[in-house]
Amino acid sequence: MKLLGKILLYAVFCALFAAPARAQxxxxxxxxxxxxxxxxxxxxxxxxxxxxxxxxxxxxxxxxxxxxxxxxxxxxxxxxxxxxxxxxxxxxxxxxxxxxxxLYLADSHFFAYRADGQKPDITFDSLADLRPYRIGGIQGYYYEPWFKDAGLDVEYAHSEEQNFRRLQLGRIDLFSTATTLGWYMIEKLFPPEEVAKFYTLKKPLVQGDGxxxxxxxxxxxxxxxxxxxxxxxxxxxxxxxxxxxxxxxxxxxxx
The missing domain is CATH 3.40.190.10 (Periplasmic binding protein-like II)
Known part of the structure; x- marks a missing residue:
């Protein structure tokens, strides 16, 4: 019994004083x-x-x-x-x-679409130069104050998909997003013959930005x-x- 008592006492001691495992x-x-x-x-x-x-x-x-x-x-x-x-x-x-x-460095460009397949370059030195165009945007994106300060005509939506569909339907003229993401979405949303009608402006909105x-x-x-x-x-x-x-x-x- 003495041995059993010592074992039980040791077990109680360990239970009381053992450090609890730290939760991640x-x-x-x-x-x-x-x-x-x-x-x-x-x-x-x-x-x-x-x-x-x-x-x-x-x-x-x-x-x-x-x-x-x-x-x-x-x-x-x-x-x-x-x-x-x-x-x-x-x-x-x-x-x-x-x-x-x-986390990653990614350029952002303005995307455009022409139903006839032509791809005229739209040039701009400052964002204010894009005032004649209807711009698509996404609520909460970093460029909201930039577009507002430049006095652009912007129609905001909730997603890239909505903007690319509006671009293809001619409801907006330009839409900017990360270039890799833009082409990824276009190729997911449209058949190859439509993908070929999209293009980006030569000048990026942001270049090599993180x-x-x-x-x-x-x-x-x-x-x-x-x-x-x-x-x-x-x-x-x-x-x-x-x-x-x-x-x-x-x-x-x-x-």
Whole structure:
């Protein structure tokens, strides 16, 4: 009995003083359908794949929630989400949020469509030069204040798909989005004979600009988390993992 008593006492001691296992932290990321960078199908999402590699190096788990773009920004402002992807830096956003190192570098062009197959180049030195044209846009995108300041005639919609369909129907004249994304969507939405009638203006709206993780300045320990995130991202870029994911998703290595 003495031996049994010692065993039981030892078991109680271990139960009382053993350190509880630390639960892995979950970080919510707000996003929207933005192929091939983000889609609801994880297997076709470059950035979700990238975050799956970053998470273990940070010892966190990422949870992705899909919202309209304006709601994504609001979720970060409210600290309901740690961050939102993919976002471009603007002076207005940099006053309110923090940004990671670049997740990807992506040009954005204006897309145009001509039913007769002709592709006249529309030139502009400043955005104000595009005032004669009907511009398509998406609510919550970085260019909203730019277009407003330039006095452009803009009709906003909720998605790239809506804008490309309006462009093809002649309801708008121009629509700007990330160039890779634009061609991806056009080839998904239209038959080859229609795809051939789309084109981009030669001058980009933005060139070599980054897509970033945007985080709240008020989220608990956000500076520490962002530092860990950037360190993990740098490791993945250095060890070849980043290049593998870029090629897997048919993108161009820009770093």
């Amino acid at each position: 932290q979950t970080l919510v990321i707000a996003t929207n359908h933005y192929p091939p960078y983000v889609t609801a199908n994880d297997e076709n999402s470059f950035l979700i794949d990238l975050f799956d590699e970053i998470g273990p190096k940070m010892d966190v788990r990422f949870e992705f929630r899909f919202y309209p773009w304006k709601r994504c920004e609001q979720e970060v402002s409210n600290t309901t989400a740690w961050g939102a992807i993919p976002y471009r830096k603007t002076p207005e956003r940099q006053k309110a949020f923090l940004f990671s190192d670049a 897509l970033f993780l945007m985080t709240s300045k008020d989220y608990p320990q956000t500076h520490i988390l962002l530092e860990k995130f950037n360190k993990a991202l740098a490791t993945i870029k250095a060890d070849g993992t980043y290049a593998r994911l870029v090629h897997k998703h048919g993108l161009v290595l820009t770093f």
